[in-house]
């Protein structure tokens with residue numbers, strides 16, 4: 039599936055952000071995996087481990103993948119509620135006219151880095 | 157502050173907030189395409205299904221009937237030009253995107269191949285995605301509507317097994333309706349499963365073989381093209 043392309047993008051973003059922060063080495067990368075994207079976490083982790091070798095700053099980086107639940111905001115009552123399954127509806131009033139607010143992104147959230155102290 | 161690996165170099169631990177979306181590069185190209193389509197009033201469809209659900213056959217049986225709309229087609233496949241060759245006989249510009257292993261189309265591929273089929277006053281661009289129900293769903297191509305196709309032969313639980321595409325689609329097509337009588341096809345169950353994932357989604361039943369339901373599909377497309385044209389350009 040497309041986990042390999044996703045891994046390439048995550049590595050590119052992490053490497054770019056490390057360069058911007060003046061970091062020579064990245065220790066940990068926190069990645070939020072939106073439930074809606076149906077990403078195979080194991081496959082994504084495999085590709086990240088396999089390809090981090092190509093990025094000198096990321097060679098020792100640990101990738102922390104955390105599933106991000108889907109939350110929706112109701113267009114009728116305005117409440118934001120977490121969803122347990124497909125067929126999203128407002129957890130407060132039951133209305134099905136809702137907008138997804140979280141859970142649809144694959145995001146490089148944060149990193150622990152070592153900056154060279156010159 | 158710490159000394160690492162006895163190198164004598166001092167390193168500083170730092171926490172860096174990033175918050176960048178892995179699809180950002182694709183999404184940026186897709187947004188650019190969407191703005192340019194909007195400015196020209198071009199309506200764009202992204203057809204997504206499992207391999208063999210009938211995307212190319214449906215286009216073969218409907219492209220000619222879309223006249224006088226000016227239509228162009230981009231068709232994605234992992235290998236070969238076969239689908240494009242099938243569609244060229246319909247008299248519309250067609251370009252094949254061979255992805256060479258990639259299981260989905262990306263916005264950049266659309267941007268690269270668009271000049272091959274672009275017409276001065278294009279009304280409708282149809283993109284036939286690579287046959288796959290998972291990966292194409294996540295890649296925005298700048299389209300106005302994703303169309304999820306599922307054939308009567310695929311099993312009624314398809315929407316529950318591959319919910320994301322049905323969740324994101326603006327319309328679902330149940331293809332090969334002519335085969336339903338020969339199968340243990342449970343129409344009510346398929347509709348119920350689609351609507352579990354996407355309440356209220358428009359579902360059209362079509363057969364490219366007998367022509368059943370094609371009128372409604374063509375009418376749906378024409379209405380969308382009209383609506384897009386009516387929106388002032390540059391939005």
Ligand SMILES: Nc1nc2c(ncn2[C@@H]2O[C@H](COP(=O)(O)OP(=O)(O)O)[C@@H](O)[C@H]2O)c(=O)[nH]1
Pocket residue numbers: 205206207208209210211212213214287331332333334335362363364365366
């Ligand atoms: N009976 C029947 N067969 C169809 C219909 N549409 C497509 N097929 C057959 O299904 C197979 C796959 O169709 P194709 O259009 O290539 O699927 P694609 O991979 O989604 O583009 C072909 O053998 C078609 O002849 C239909 O409406 N009725």
Ligand SMILES: [Mg+2]
Pocket residue numbers: 211212213239284
């Ligand atoms: Mg095809």
Ligand SMILES: [Zn+2]
Pocket residue numbers: 112113114115116117128129130131132133
């Ligand atoms: Zn509500």
